[in-house]
Amino acid sequence: MDILQLKYFIAIVENDLNLSLASKKLHLSQPALSKYILKFEEEENLKLFDRKNGRLSGLTFAGENFYNNAKVVVENHTNMLSELREQSKKITGTVRIGIPPLILTVLFTEIMAQLIINNPTISFVIIEQGAYELKKLLFLGEIDFAVILAPTELSPLLFEETLISRDELTLFMSVNNPLSELEKVTWYDLKKSNLAIFNENFMIHHLLKKKFESLKISPVISLTSGSWDFLLEVTRTSDFITILPSPVHWHFNFDDVIEVPVRDPISWKVLLTNPIKSHYSRLELYTKESIISYFNERKNIVPMEEWKV
Structure with missing residues (x-):
């Protein structure tokens, strides 16, 4: 078992033996995580986990010792790498x-x-x-x-x-968008709007989805992207609205795009x-x-x- 697999094992234990939760935090599939553990147990001919009805229910005595030792090994490995990067005579x-x-x-x-x-x-x-x-x-x-x-x-x-x-999320849209005339927009004003937002790899996407669900509204998410400047650009010639942190307004020079605050904004x-x-x-x-x-x-x-x- 290498360092990476030791980290997987530690993650399982520290997530209360919940493979689903551990796999989500590791961004690894649950079957792959299970396979790592089973393979190690088979190769070493030992059991790390007690099982009940096909689920992990606890650590065996060997598993407890292995967990304690694994934490020491991972910590030592981290310290070793840190020391290798430490400054020598010159600060490098x-x-x-x-x-x-x-x-x-x-x-x-x-x-x-x-x-x-x-x-x-x-x-x-x-x-x-x-x-x-x-x-x-x-x-x-x-x-x-x-x-x-x-x-x-x-x-x-x-x-x-x-x-x-710390700041807040605001709306960016074309000056020709009807909502651009409002001093402030409510989330409910977006119910029938076409949105261009960050994709699922970005936290803003999930903050927005959570907000929409809490208000029981379903704006049309017409486009997702990982490029914030593309999201801004696409609003110029369409009715798309993008939602980005307010400080973004310091970083573009479009005369045809306007920032409009939203009531009850999402904190950034x-x-x-x-x-x-x-x-x-x-x-x-x-x-x-x-x-x-x-x-x-x-x-x-x-x-x-x-x-x-």
């Missing part, structure tokens, strides 16, 4: 930050430039994905930080979350998330502190060699 290293494309453009353009310019020997790797993929990468330890929207549904026992920005809360660990590298601490200070205290980024914990 790599930080992997997962950021959805919209948040990257709207919030992180300036701060990423400052981090890179002030730290030329450090590699800041940006992974652009939707929230669901980023949560999977974060859980598997393939990125150091993820910038995602609340609610994250991440376990507070395993991950830290820090609020770094941006969080910096990272795994809870017993050991953090100096580079990880620097990156986290720099991002939080930049957003919450409006402090400019200082080079890591000048930074004090």
Whole structure:
């Protein structure tokens, strides 16, 4: 069983042996997760789980020991990788930050430039994905930080979350759209509208769906995309309405697209998330502190060699 499979095993235990819940959080199919466990039990000729009526009901004695040891191995593996990335004589290293494309453009353009310019020997790797993929990468330890929207549904026992920005979702539409004449739009005004929204890989999609369900309305979702600039562009020559964070209005120059607030808006809360660990590298601490200070205290980024914990 490799490190990845150890993480799968730990996930099953920490989700109360609920394979369905664990598979969703891992973004892995339930049959594939079951197969990993069965294969290991067969190869090692031991039982990790007690079963009742075909379902996992508890850990065997061997399973309990294996779980405790697996946590130690995964923690040591994480620390080993962190130490490998630690600074040597020169400050070097790599930080992997997962950021959805919209948040990257709207919030992180300036701060990423400052981090890179002030730290030329450090590699800041940006992974652009939707929230669901980023949560999977974060859980598997393939990125150091993820910038995602609340609610994250991440376990507070395993991950830290820090609020770094807060705004609200608003409507963007053609100036020729009848709703553009309103000072504020209600959600019920959208019942017969054609919407162009983010696809299912992005948290905004699910926040909107939840809002529509709570109000028992079913707007026509005519188009979904992972590209926020495409969603804006498509409103220019159609009656489509897109729903995006208000700060987007600073990032386009269309005279024929207008922003219209909505009553009882959906909050857009941006969080910096990272795994809870017993050991953090100096580079990880620097990156986290720099991002939080930049957003919450409006402090400019200082080079890591000048930074004090």
